[in-house]
Amino acid sequence: MLPFTYSRPRNIGEAATAGAQPGTEFIAGGTDLLPLLKEGVRRANRLVDINDLPLGGIRHEAAGVRLGALTRMSDAADDERLRRDYPAVVEALLAGASPQLRNLATVGGNLLQHTRCLYFHDAAMPCNKRQPGSGCPAWDGQNRGNAILGGSRACIATHASDLAVALVALEARVVLGARHGEREVPLADFHRLPGDTPQIETVLEPGEVITAIFVPAAPYSRRSTYVKLRDRASFEWALTSAAAALDLAGDTIRQARVAVGGVATKPWRLPKVEEALAGARADRSIFHAAAELAAQGAEPRQFNAFKVELMKRAIVRALADAGSLA
Amino acid sequence: MSGSVGQPIDRVDGPAKVGGKARYAADFRPSGVVYGAIVTAAIAKGRIAALDTTAAEAIPGVISVIHHGNAPQLAYAPMDPRPIVDPKTGEALRVFQNDQVLFAGQPIALVVAEEPEQAIQAAALVRASYAVGNAASDFSHASLEARPPEESRHPGGKPGALRRGDADAAFAAATRRVDASYEQPAEFHCAIELHGTIARWDHDHLTLWDKTQWVDNDRTEMAHVFGIPDDNVRVISPFVGGAFGSALRSWPHVAAAALASLLVNRPVELVLTRRQQFSSVGYRPRTVQRVRLGADDNGRLTAVIHEAVAQTSAYEEYAEMVIEPPAMLYSTPTLRADYRLAPMNVNTPCPMRAPGIVTGTLALELAMDELAEACDLDPLRLRLLNYAERDENKNLPWSSKSLRQCYAIGAERFGWSRRPSAPASRRDGHWLVGYGMASAVYPAHRAPATAHAELRADGTASVTSAASDMGPGTYTSMTQVAADELGLPINAVQFELGDSLMPPAPVHGGSMTMASVGSAVQAACRALRAKALDLEHPNRLPQDRGAMQQAYARLLARHRLDCLTAETEAMPDDAAGRFSMYAFGAVFAEVRVDAELGEIRVPRLLGVYAAGRIVNPKTARSQCIGGMVGGLGMALTERGQWDDRFGKIMNASLADYLVPVNADVQSIEALFVPEEDPWVNPLGVKGVGEIALVGVAPAILNAIHNATGRRIRSLPATLEKVMGC
Ligand SMILES: Cc1cc2nc3c(=O)[nH]c(=O)nc-3n(C[C@H](O)[C@H](O)[C@H](O)COP(=O)(O)OP(=O)(O)OC[C@H]3O[C@@H](n4cnc5c(N)ncnc54)[C@H](O)[C@@H]3O)c2cc1C
DSSP states (O other): OOOOEEEOOSSHHHHHHHHTSTTEEEESSOTTHHHHHHTTSSOOSEEEEOTTSSOOOEEEOSSEEEEETTOBHHHHHTOHHHHHHOHHHHHHHHTSSOHHHHHHOBHHHHHTOOOOOHHHHOTTSOOTTTSTTSOOTTTTSSOTTSOSBSOBTTBOOOOOOSHHHHHHHTTOEEEEEETTEEEEEEHHHHBOOOTTOTTOOBSOOTTOEEEEEEEEOOTTTTSEEEEEEOSSSSSSOOSEEEEEEEEEETTEEEEEEEEEESSBSSOEEOHHHHHHHTTSBOSHHHHHHHHHGGGTTOOOOTTTTHHHHHHHHHHHHHHHHHHTOO | OOOSTTSOOOOTTHHHHHTTOSOBGGGOOOTTOEEEEEEEOSSSSEEEEEEEOHHHHTSTTEEEEEETTTSOOOOOOOOSSOOTTSOSEEOOOOTTSSSEEOSTTOEEEEEEESSHHHHHHHHTTOEEEEEEOOOOOOHHHHHHTOBOOGGGGSTTSOOSEEEESOHHHHHHHOSEEEEEEEEEOOBOOOOSSOOEEEEEEETTEEEEEEOOSOHHHHHHHHHHHHTOOGGGEEEEOSBOSOOTTTTSSOOHHHHHHHHHHHHHTSOEEEEOOHHHHHHHSOOBOOEEEEEEEEEOTTSOEEEEEEEEEEEEESSEEOOOOTTHHHHHSBOOSOEEEEEEEEEESSOOOOOOSSTTHHHHHHHHHHHHHHHHHHHTOOHHHHHHHTBOSSBTTTTBOBSOOOHHHHHHHHHHHHTGGGSOSSTTOOEETTEEEEEEEEEEEEEOOOOOEEEEEEEETTSOEEEEOSOOOSSSOHHHHHHHHHHHHHTOOGGGEEEEOOBTTSSOOOOSOTTOHHHHHHHHHHHHHHHHHHHHHHHSOGGGSOSSHHHHHHHHHHHHHHTTOSEEEEEEEEOOOTHHHHSBOEEEEEEEEEEEEETTTOOEEEEEEEEEEEOBOOSOHHHHHHHHHHHHHHHHHHHHTOOOOEETTTTEESOOSTTTSOOOOGGGOOEEEEEEOOOOOSSSOTTOBOOOTTTTTTTHHHHHHHHHHHHHSOOOOBSSOOHHHHHTO
16 A cells, blocks of 8 residues: 545536546445555555545436435435336345445445456456556456456456346446536446456546436336346356347237346446347247347356356346336 | 353453454554564575665654574474374474475564554665576375374374275275265465564563464463573463464564564564465465265265375474374275375465364265265265264264264254255256255364463452453353352453463463363362352352352451452373274255356355353354354465465455355355263363364355266365366
8 A cells, every 4th residue: 555645626627637547446345445555555645535525416307316425325225216217237236245335335436346356356466457457467367256248358347237137128327527627428438448447447437436327217217127046145256247228018028137146347238138028929939039049249258158048047037027016 | 040151141352352452462562663564585495695674764753674594593492292283294494594495374573663654665675686496386296205293103193094994995995986086275364453562672672472372382381482590571462363273383584573673672563464474474385185984885885085285384394183084984894095295385384273173074975975975875974874983983982972872863854855956956046955964073172271361359259361352252251150059150260361470371262261271260160269268157148149249358358358369280181092083063055056157156154063061152152153254255265375486375355265255145144053061171062163074064065066967176166166167
C-alpha cells in the first residue's frame, strides 16, 4: 500500500477535477477498493472520497427509477417499490456479498468493482489487467472462475457484479457526471471488452463520476428474476447467474430480456436468446431451445467448460421462474 | 455436593472475549515496539541471486531490512528428541541463513519499520532476482516417486505399511468388490486470528507473545534456534483465536521476529498477512487414496487394501496416520495398507484438525458406501456386520467402545429408516433428496502434565498449567474440574494458562488437553485439598460450596498462612499398553441437490459421539458443531487451488478459499452417548476436538450419491461434479 492523500470534495466539479489527476481513485463504500490497495493490486497515492457528493436517494418516476450512485446496496434492497417493480434488481442485490458489506457498499461502486480473477488479485503474478503486457496466467491456469464469453487472449477475467447483470437485462442506463455536465450511457455499453487493453474496463473518462443509475419501467420489468449459482449459500460471487424478464400476453412472450453473469468479461446481455423467445410460447421446451443460443461463441478453458451447460440451465430456470411470477 | 463436571457451564472467559478484554498475541504492546513485514520468494525452487533493498530502505520509518546477506548465523541447535509436533526427519526451515529457495512464499527478507504500513510498503519494494531451479510442483508427477516415510523405520515412527494375512489374494477371491480412488486437495486451517508474534530481548532473555498451541515447546525451540538455555526464553499466549493445528509448531516467522528484535534492539511485532497464512504456516496435505474392499456375499469383509500417497515438502517429511482407520475401524481378516510421501517444493504440511485420521476415514467410509451398494445392503447394516469387537490392528481389547449405541441413537434420531432405498429416487420440487452416513473415530491420547494449585487467603483458588485454549473451552473445563475437587463454586476458582513459566503442559492438540491437563488439575487440587485436610479435621469442613470458601479462608487465617499450594504431575499409566483407546461416533447427513443446477445444500447434519465422560456438554457441543461445520467445508467448498507453473496456491484469501458461512449451516446437532471408561485417564474423558471433523465429509458425499446416483470421489463436491459436466 502506498501512502496517499485524502480529500472529500463537496460537488461534482471538484470531484472531477481531483479525480482526473493521475494516481487517483474515487472511494465510495471502499469495500472493493481498500482490500485491493492493501494488497498492492491497485496503487493510488490520492484518494478522493465522494461520500459528501449529493448522490444518494432512490427516485421513482413514471419512466423508471433513478438510483443515486451512493445508494447503499442494503437501502436499495429494502426499497418496497423497487422490489415490486424491478424484482430482479432486488434479488441480485440480496444475492450479493453479505449484509455487513451491503450496508457499506454503494450501487455505483458495485458496477465498478474489480474482477475476482485469482491472478489479478495476487500482486506477485503476471496479469494484463493489473500490469499491461505481463501476460495472462489464467488462460492456462486456475480458471474455474473465469469467463467463457467475451474474453481475449489477453484477459478472460469475469465481471463480478450481480447487480449489473440484472440491470443490463432491464436496459439500465448509467448517468455520468463530469466538470461540464452529465451524459448517459446504456449499461450495456458502459463496460468494455478486454481485447488487447484489459486494463481499460469502462468508457469512463478520467475524473468522470457515476452519479446515478436509471432503470426504465418496461412491460417486462415486473416479471423479472435473478438466479445465482455458487459454491456456498452466501458471501460469494456468482459462479454463473442469469437474469430474465418477460412481457407475457397470456402464455405468449411479447418480449424477453436475458443476461448472464459469472461467465463473461462484462455484464452479458443475450440478444439472440431474446429474439428466439419473442413471439414464442412461454414453456420449457422453448426456454431450452432459446438458452442453447446463449453459448454461441463461447470459448471455455480447462476448468470452466462446465459453465457452458450450467449457464444454459440457469437461463432456463430464470425464464421458468419469471414465467411463473404472478 | 453436586459436581460442576458434566454441567453445561457458561464459558468463564466469555465476558472477556465478548468485551474485547481477552488479549491475543498481537494485542500486547511492549513499549517501543516496531513492526515487521515479510518478503516472500516468488519462485518455488532455486537460489536468490541478488536482493536489492535500496528502495525499501529509502521508505521513511524503515529501520532495517534483514535477509540472508546480513543476518548472523544462528545456532539452530538440533533438538533431541524432536518434539512431537516437528517432523522426525529432514531439517526445519531456517530463516535467512542461506540463499536457497525451497518453495514459493518462503520468507526471504524481513523489513522492520516504525509503523506497520511503512514496513508493508517497503516489503513490496524489495527486489529479488533468482537463479531458478527445477521445482517439483506437479503432485501427480511427484506421486510417481513417492516413498514410505523415513520415520517408519524407527521405533515410534508412523508406519508406512500395515499387514494382516494376504489381502491381495483375499481381494482377488472376493465375490463383492470395490476398487476406487479418492482425492483430497490441500486444505487450510483459516483460523480468524492471523499468526503473529511479538519478540522482545532483555539482554540475553527473550520474551515472545506468540500465537501457539504449546508455549513450552515454542520456548524450547526458540532456545535452540538462538543457542540459549530454555530458561532464558519465556512464551506468553493466553488466548488463541482458533488454530486447528496451525500453531502446534514454531514456524519460521517466530524465529524471524526474534532475530529482528535482536538486530534492531527493539521489541518487534510480526503478523503474517492472510495471504502469507497459506504459505508460511502448514496445511493439510493433498492426498490420493486407492481403496479396495473385498467381501463375501453376506457383506462380511474379507480384504481391505488401502494405499495412500500424500504430499510433503522437499526439506521435511510430514507423516500422518492415514492408514490407521482402515486397520482398526472394521473387522477384517486381511489387510494391506501402504502410506507413501511425495516430496514437492512446498512448505511443510502440518496437522490440521483430526490429522491423517480424517483423511483415512474419508476414503474408507466412501468405499464402505460403495461396498454397501455392491452387496445390496443398507450402509449402516454393512457397518454393523463388520463391527470390530476388538482392535485388530493393535490386537488389544478396547478400553471402551460405544459405537453401536452411536449408530442406534443416530439412526433413530435422524430417521435413517426413511432413507430413500434407491439412489435418485426422492424428489422435492427441484431438489433431489438423499441420506448418507459414516463412522467417526479418533484415538484417545494422553501425555504427562503438571498443574499448580493454590488456596488464597480469601478462600478462593488459583490453578495454573502451561496449557492453551484455542477455543474449545480449556479455561472453563479446567475450572470445573478444580472447583469440584476443591469443593468450591466455579466463581471462586481461577484457572490460568498460556505462559511457559507455569508448570509444563503437553501440546494443545490431538484432543488430549482434557485428558492430560485435566488429570493434572484434578491431581493437584486433590493434593491441595488433602493438605488442607491435614491441617484441619475433615468434620470441620462444610459440604456446601459457598461455605467452603469461608472455611478455607478461616483455615488459612487460623494457621497464619498466606496461601497453601500443591503441584502435581499426572502421568499416563500402563493402560495404553493393555487397551486400545479411541472415541467413536456416527454421522448422518441429509443432502439436497438441485436436479438441474447441481447446487448442493445440507439441511441436516447429526453427529452422535461416544467420547467418554463429557466434562461440559455446552462447550463440547460447541466444539462438535464447529468441527462438523469444518467437515461441511471439507465436503463442499474447501480446497487450495494450486498452480503447478508457479508452485503456489492461487486462492489464498478468505474470499476465494471458501469455508462455510452461516447460510450453509442449517440444522446441525451433536449428541453424546454416556460412556464410562475406567482406563483412559482418571477423568474418563476421550476428547471431542478432532473426532467431530471425522466422518462428516463422507456422510455428505454418501448422501449426495443417495440423492443423485453420482459417486464423487474427489473433494470438494462442487456443482460441476454432481452435474457430471
Ligand atoms: C467478500 C466480498 C464479497 C462480495 N460478494 C459480492 C457478490 O456476491 N456480488 C456482488 O455483486 N458484489 C459482491 N461484492 C462486491 C461489493 O458489492 C462491492 O465491493 C461494492 O458494491 C463496491 O461498492 P463500494 O461503494 O464499496 O465501492 P468502492 O470500493 O468504494 O469502489 C469500487 C471502485 O469503484 C470506484 N467508484 C466507486 N463509486 C464510484 C462513482 N460513483 N463514480 C466513479 N467511480 C466510483 C472506485 O474508485 C473503485 O475503483 C463482494 C465484496 C466483498 C468484499
